[in-house]
Amino acid sequence: MILVTGATGTVGRAVVERLPAGLRVRLMARDPARITGGGPAAERVAGDHGDPRSLARALAGVRTAFLVTTRVSGGDDERFVRAARMAGVQRVVKLSAAAVLDSGAQDLITRWQRAGEELLRASGVEWTVLRPRAFMSNSLSWAASVRSQGTVRALYGRSGNACVDPRDVAEAAVRVLTEEGHAGRAYTLTGPRAVTAAAQTQELGRQLGVVLRFEELSVGQARAALAERYPAPVVEALLQSAERLCAGAKAGVEDGVGALTGRPAGTFAAWAGDHLAAFAPVTEGTGT
Known part of the structure; x- marks a missing residue:
């Protein structure tokens, strides 16, 4: 039995779509009614990392688990790993972040991810860690404007980020969840080249057939925009992460996607082409 946590999230949803037919699969989300895909045989279960009883139910009979946590410094990794050990889970595949390898990254989010990795390595459970760079899908936050x-x-729109297609992260996760030979290994997952926000803007405009403007935010403007979505400690962590972007710390390319999937990582142009409808202006009278 394979358990996929975060089954309605960016990567979890894509993992569910890519799991081979015929596997025994259990899909966990706070609201299982929102889970799509997985086929009629997949079990859907309500689970919350903050609720040990729900974790025990979700992990019963599970051999391999895909662990995605999102509440920074909330103790979710610890509770999940404890429950996994009690349930006799043999392997946990954790979604982490590429920043953990950067000694200069000391922001709250990166320290939380490092602690989660260290906890898993010390758990006695067989482990594998996936460390993606920023997701190309983060650009969906620009869709409204x-x-x-x-x-x-x-x-810092002129600084390069080797962002990765989350579908590549999901395919890599499926390989690790369903194959042997990945125990005790960590894979850094990036796109094929570093790309700037300004270049992404240009590419979106090219594919839309329009000229898009790129406007550089000041730190103050970025802080105000982030504060509309995140609590203050997370906002400051994201701004510290952006400083590392400006310094070039996120431009390095790794071949983790290729090593796990046997093909090159997808480009931003390809990702944009598959998600262009999200950016296309609504045309009056067409409903599109």
Whole structure:
């Protein structure tokens, strides 16, 4: 039995779509009604990393688990690993972040991911860690301003980030979840090249057939925008991460995707082409 946590999230949802037919699969989310895919045989279960009883139910009979946590410094990794050990889980595959390898990354989010990895390595459970760079899908946060104003706004938009297609992360996760030979290994997953927000803007405009503007945010403007979505400690962590982007710390390319999938990592142009509808302006009278 394979358990996929975060089955409605960016990567978890894509993992569910890519799991081979015929496997015994259990899909966990806070609201199982929101889970899509997985086939009629897949079990769907309500689970919350903050609720040990729900974790025990979700992990019963599970051999391999895909662990995705999102609440920074909330103790979710610890509770999950404890429950996995009690349930006799043999292997845990954790979604972490590429920043853990950067000694200069000391922000709250990276320290939380490092602690989660260390906890898993010390657990006695067989482990594998996936460390993606930023997701290409983060650019979906620009969709509203692209549609309404033809504009992308970002901080340090001339600095390169080797962002990765989350579908590649999901395919890599499926390989690790269903194959042997990955115990005790960590894989860094990036795109094929570093790309700037300004270049992404240009590519989106090219594919949309329009000229898009790129506007550089000040640190103050970025802080205000982030504060609308995240608590203050997370906002400051994201701004510290952006400083590392500006310094070039996120431009390095790794071949973890190729090593696990046997093919090159997908480009931003390909990702954009598959998600162009999200950025296309609504045309009056067409409903599109």
